[in-house]
Amino acid sequence: MSVTSVAKDSYFYGGNMDALLFAVNAVAPLVLLILIGYVLRLIKIIDEQFLKTLNKIVFNIFMPVLLFVNLYDLEGINDLNWSFVLYAYIGTVVMFLIGILVAKLFIVEKQYKGAVIQSVFRANNMVLGLPLATALFGVEGAALASLLVLTTPLLNIFSVLTFTIFDRQLSQKLTIGVVIKKIITNPLNIGVFIAVMTLLIRALLIQNGVTFRLTDIPGLYPAIKYIAMLQRQ
Secondary structure: OOOHHHHHHHHHHHHHHHHHHHHHHHHHHHHHHHHHHHHHHHHOOHHHHHHHHHHHHHHHHHHHHHHHHHHOOOOHHHHHHHHHHHHHHHHHHHHHHHHHHHHHHHOOOHHHHHHHHHHHOOOOHHHHHHHHHHHHHHHHHHHHHHHHHHHHHHHHHHHHHHHHHHHHHHHHOHEEEEHHHHHHHHHHHHHHHHHHHHHHHHHHHHHHHOOOOOOHHHOOOHHHHHHHHHHHO
C-alpha cells in the first residue's frame, strides 16, 4: 500500500471520527437530560403535577424568552435568513403531502390516519431542534432554529385540514377562529414577533443616529439572558 493511499485512508477515517465525536457531543447532553428525568420520575422525586407545572413555565416563559434572545443577539434585521424560513415552509408542505401518502397507503383505520399524518409533518423543533442547532452551530444556528416558529401558522392550518378530512368530530372544535386565536396567543410566536419588531425598531433608530439597545439599561438584559440561559441549560 502506498504512502498516498495510507494518508488518504487516515484522513478519511480521522475526518469521520471527528464528525462522529462532534455529533455525539451535541446529542449526549440531551440524552443525558432525558435519562435523568426518567430516573427522577421512576423514583418518584418528581410527579405528574410537577411536570405539568414545569411544562407551563417552560412553554409560557422560558422558551419565548430564549427565542427572543436568540434573535435579539443578531446584529440587525438584515441578518434574519428569510430564505431559510421559505425553505422550512416548503419542507413542511412536502412532509405534509408525504404524510397523506403514507396514511393512504399503509393505515387502514381512518381514525388513525390523522395522527399518522400529524406525526410526519409536525417536527419537535423547539424542544429538540433548537438545543441541537445551538450545540452544533452556536448563536447563528440558534437564531435560524428560532425562526422555525414562524411555520406555526402553516402547521395549524394543516392540522385543521387533516382532522377535517379524517376526524370530523375533532374538526368541529378546530374552527378558523380557534386556529387564529391559537396562532396569535401562542407564547413562542409572541416571543419571535417581539424580537423581530425590536430588530426593526433598532434599525430605525440607527438610521436616525440613535444606538440605544436593551443592553444600555443596567440589569435588564442580563436578567433576560439569565432566564434564556435556564431554558438553554
